[in-house]
Amino acid sequence: xxxxxxxxxxxxxxxxxxxxxxxQVMSVESHIARCPRCRTxxxxxxxxxxxxxxxxxxxxxxxxxxxxxxxLRGAGVxxxxxxxxxxxxALVRSWVVAVVAVLSFAVAAxxxxxxxxxxxxxxxxxxxxxxxxxxxxxxxxxxxxxVDPVHEVQAATPMAGARTLLLRALAVLVVAIAxxxxxxxxxxxxxxxxxxxxxxxxxxxxxTLALSTRFxxxxxxxxxxxxxxxxxTAGGVLGPDALPLFSPAAQAAYGMAALASTLxxxxxxxxxxxxxxxxxxxx
Amino acid sequence: xxxxxxxxAAVSVRDVNRRFGRKTVLERFSVxxxxxxxxxxxxxxxxxxxxxRILATTLAPDAGEVRTFGLDPSxxxxxxxxxxxxxxxxxxxxxxxxxTAFELVEYVAILKELTGRRERxxxxxxxxxxxxxxxxxxxxxxxxxxxxxxxxxxxQALLGDPALLILDEPTVGLDxxxxxxxxxxxxxxxxxxxxxxxxxxxxxxAALCERVIVMREGRAVFDGTPSGLAxxxxxxxxxxxxxxxxxxxxxxxxxxxxxxLGAAPPGGLSADPGVxxxxxxxxxxxxxxxx
Numbered sequence: 001x002x003x004x005x006x007x008x009x010x011x012x013x014x015x016x017x018x019x020x021x022x023x024q025v026m027s028v029e030s031h032i033a034r035c036p037r038c039r040t041x042x043x044x045x046x047x048x049x050x051x052x053x054x055x056x057x058x059x060x061x062x063x064x065x066x067x068x069x070x071x072l073r074g075a076g077v078x079x080x081x082x083x084x085x086x087x088x089x090a091l092v093r094s095w096v097v098a099v100v101a102v103l104s105f106a107v108a109a110x111x112x113x114x115x116x117x118x119x120x121x122x123x124x125x126x127x128x129x130x131x132x133x134x135x136x137x138x139x140x141x142x143x144x145x146x147v148d149p150v151h152e153v154q155a156a157t158p159m160a161g162a163r164t165l166l167l168r169a170l171a172v173l174v175v176a177i178a179x180x181x182x183x184x185x186x187x188x189x190x191x192x193x194x195x196x197x198x199x200x201x202x203x204x205x206x207x208t209l210a211l212s213t214r215f216x217x218x219x220x221x222x223x224x225x226x227x228x229x230x231x232x233t234a235g236g237v238l239g240p241d242a243l244p245l246f247s248p249a250a251q252a253a254y255g256m257a258a259l260a261s262t263l264x265x266x267x268x269x270x271x272x273x274x275x276x277x278x279x280x281x282x283x
Numbered sequence: 284x285x286x287x288x289x290x291x292a293a294v295s296v297r298d299v300n301r302r303f304g305r306k307t308v309l310e311r312f313s314v315x316x317x318x319x320x321x322x323x324x325x326x327x328x329x330x331x332x333x334x335x336r337i338l339a340t341t342l343a344p345d346a347g348e349v350r351t352f353g354l355d356p357s358x359x360x361x362x363x364x365x366x367x368x369x370x371x372x373x374x375x376x377x378x379x380x381x382x383t384a385f386e387l388v389e390y391v392a393i394l395k396e397l398t399g400r401r402e403r404x405x406x407x408x409x410x411x412x413x414x415x416x417x418x419x420x421x422x423x424x425x426x427x428x429x430x431x432x433x434x435x436x437x438x439q440a441l442l443g444d445p446a447l448l449i450l451d452e453p454t455v456g457l458d459x460x461x462x463x464x465x466x467x468x469x470x471x472x473x474x475x476x477x478x479x480x481x482x483x484x485x486x487x488x489a490a491l492c493e494r495v496i497v498m499r500e501g502r503a504v505f506d507g508t509p510s511g512l513a514x515x516x517x518x519x520x521x522x523x524x525x526x527x528x529x530x531x532x533x534x535x536x537x538x539x540x541x542x543x544l545g546a547a548p549p550g551g552l553s554a555d556p557g558v559x560x561x562x563x564x565x566x567x568x569x570x571x572x573x574x
Contacts, residue, residue, distance in 0.1 A: 058404050061420055063386045080398040087379065087390050149377035150390075153439060155341040156371040157394035158363045164394070270359035 006038055007031060016043050084159075085171045088142065095141065099134050099176060103183040106130050110187050127187060128246055129232040131180045131197035133225045135205045138172030140221035147218060161273025165217065166209070166265075173205050196246035199254035204228055206261035213268040292317055293447060293477040294338060299347030301333050301501075308333045309344070310501040320473035322488040322509075323481040324562055325498035331481040332374050332451055334498070338479065339371040339449045351447065367396070370445035372453055374481075376436035380425035384416055384435050387424055391439040410438040413468060415461075429456040437465070441472075448472060450480040454487055466491045485559040488512075495558070497565050505565055515561035519544055521551030532563060 007015070007028050014020050015028045032039045065073075065083075072082035106127035143165040145151045154160055177198070184195055204224050211220035232245055244250065265272075294316040301309040309330045323331045336342035337349060340356045352368060354361040378387055388407045397403040411417050414434040419427060427435065433456040440448060450469070454462050470491045472478055482488060488495050489509045497505035497512065505512055522540045527533050527548030533541050543551060544564050 054401065054405055057408060058401055061385065061408060062404055063383055063389070063421070078398070079400050080393050080403070083389070084393045087382070087386075150379060150387075151377065152336075152341055152373040153371065153376050153391060153436075154394055156339040156366055156369055156373075157391065158366045158396050159394040160340075160366065161359075273359060273362070 005031070006035065009041070012038065012041050013043070081167065085167065088168045088171055095138055096175065096179070098137070099179050102130055102134060103127075103180060107183050107186050123188060125232070127183075128197050128200075129229060131183075132201035132204050133228060134180065135169075135173045135176035135201060136208055136221040136225045138176060139169045139205060139208050140218045142168035142172060142217060144216050144218055146216075155273075162269040165212065165272050166269070169205065169209055173202075177201065196251065199251045199258065200228070200245070203254040203257040203261065206258045206265065209272075210261040210264040210268075213265065213271040293352055294479070295348075295350040296334075296338070297348040299334075299337065299344040299349065301330075301337065301342070301344050308501050309337075311347070312501065312503065314496065314503065314506070316477050316479060318473070318475065318477055319493045320469060320478040320480065320491055321494040321496065322492035323479065323496050323498060324483075324485065324488060325481075326566060328500075329498040330501040331498055333501075335371075335449050335451050335479065335481055336373075338447075339369060339373070340365055341371075341373075367443075368446045370440035370442065370448045372436050372440040372448075372450045374451040376439075378424045378432060378435070380423065382424050383421050384411065384424060384427065384431075384438075385420040387435065388439050388442065392442050395443050397443065406442060410441040413441055414438040415464065430458055430461055433457060434461065434465075446476050448476055448478040448480075450478065452482055453480055454482060454484055462487070485557070485562050489558040497562060499566060505561075509558050512561040512565075513556045513558045516544060516556035516564045518553065519546075519564060520554045520556045520560050521547050522554045523548045523551040525550065527551070532567060 011020070011024070011028060015025065020028065032042060066086040069082040069086035072085055073079060077085070109126045110123045141147045143151070145155075148154065154164065180197060180201070184197075207224050208217065208221045211224065214220075215223075292315040294314075296312060296314045299309055299312045300307070308328075312330070312334065314334075323334070325331050333342065337344050338351065340362050343357070349356055351365045354365050356362040356365050379390075382390065385407055388410060389403060392403045392407055397406055408417070408420075411420055414437050416431065416434055416438060419431060424432065424435065433453070437450070437453055440450065448469075453469075454465055457465060466487065469478055469480070473491070473493070480487075480492075492509060495505070495507065495509050495512050496503050505515070521527075521543040522536075523543060524540060525548070526535075526541050527543045527546075532545060533543040533548070536542050541548070542554065544560055544567075547553075
């Protein structure tokens with residue numbers, strides 16, 4: 001093929017229509033790459049071309065998917081929700097590391113405690129005390145001007161308020177429960193009792209969200225965590241048994257509290273769009 | 284009605300009050316905003332940011348009425364609808380330092396309900412190109428200069444082609460060339476949208492705003508055109524070889540002469556007033572002016 005050769009109009013038409021064999025395609029492409037006149041003679045669909053460039057740019061420019069987002073997508077979470085949750089401040093490495101550290105200490109404490117033969121379950125108290133509080137730390141950091149550097153931008157978007165806080169809180173709860181669930185079988189004692197952290201955990205998390213309809217998530221989580229730890233401490237020190245807060249009756253009460261709080265959150269969800277501010281009717 | 288369904292009063296604020304503790308930051312403030320670029324000028328604490336935050340729906344007024352595109356932001360559903368049409372650059376936009384520029388803008392795009400991946404990425408690329416940040420898309424935000432971060436914050440505000448743009452001190456940290464590009468961008472956007480920006484830069488107001496509101500202690504003390512603001516100082520701007528006696532506002536200019544605002548100094552020659560002259564005189568006089 002010499003420099004004077006130019007593909008015929010018919011050849012270009014068939015090339016554009018994809019009706020040439022691979023040898024002919026290579027000949028035409030190597031020519032039009034250096035011949036502006038023939039290049040302009042190739043018909044093209046503008047919409048298709050734009051979409052193709054978009055696709056290429058999407059592959060070249062797109063950020064790498066974060067490992068957490070990949071995991072969430074693997075679990076069936078929609079792509080945009082997975083990307084959003086992977087950015088959740090409360091799910092960043094430091095919170096996860098803190099949860100793992102606290103759980104490790106609690107498990108180690110359970111094993112190292114010298115149990116009183118008459119009260120063999122006391123060794124579980126440290127674990128049962130801290131496990132329900134762990135999601136609260138995450139929820140406290142999930143939404144608000146003091147905990148999220150991008151809050152002011154975020155608060156002016158359609159996702160502000162309940163949608164953001166509840167999605168993040170749910171993610172935090174799932175992660176905390178999964179990590180605590182992994183730690184539970186490592187504890188000494190009956191597995192049923194070792195799992196007694198779950199309902200208080202749900203009740204405290206739902207209670208934090210319910211309180212967040214009136215106060216900030218940070219203040220709500222801090223208040224409930226303090227109340228819970230005070231109750232556990234008082235129960236351990238003053239009560240006849242170190243574990244009254246985990247009795248079947250107490251578990252039923254936690255379950256009821258979790259349900260009631262969830263209902264309250266649903267009814268008052270518009271009030272989660274408040275942060276430090278009070279939207280009220282201006283009519 | 285135009286491209287975005289705006290009327291001439293896209294935003295209406297009536298008798299809005301807002302206090303922080305004992306301090307009244309906005310006092311019976313009223314304004315109507317239509318299409319075009321409006322600048323808010325005022326000293327620190329004048330209430331500019333509070334007004335912008337109320338319009339951006341991140342802060343509720345204590346009293347008064349706000350309507351944006353006819354919607355009432357005190358109603359949760361209507362507030363969400365306002366936010367769908369809003370682009371907001373706060374005074375302190377914040378950032379996640381470990382994100383890249385692309386990731387940060389994409390994150391806000393998700394918050395703005397751009398759920399389709401390809402469409403979202405296309406929009407992120409568009410606003411990064413608009414703010415001249417395409418080359419920094421993969422750079423971590425913590426490694427960007429202050430001016431680049433400011434442009435990144437502006438980029439997120441442009442997502443979704445909002446009908447109302449609220450920009451709180453958007454030119455902070457921009458160098459002169461970036462400021463010029465910003466002015467070109469905002470004046471183009473103002474052709475079909477409502478843009479409200481606050482600034483300390485009277486040059487920005489003179490260069491790109493069709494309307495300027497000067498705020499002082501929670502109230503508007505001037506509402507008119509930039510030339511109207513300049514004319515507040517008509518007959519009160521003087522150039523002289525020697526410093527005038529106090530107490531008048533004066534400063535030494537680059538040619539060694541003294542520019543005086545107010546009463547004529549001895550030997551003073553009258554000079555053409557600028558927006559800054561009018562602004563400074565207004566702040567010296569709390570008198571309400573409309574031009």
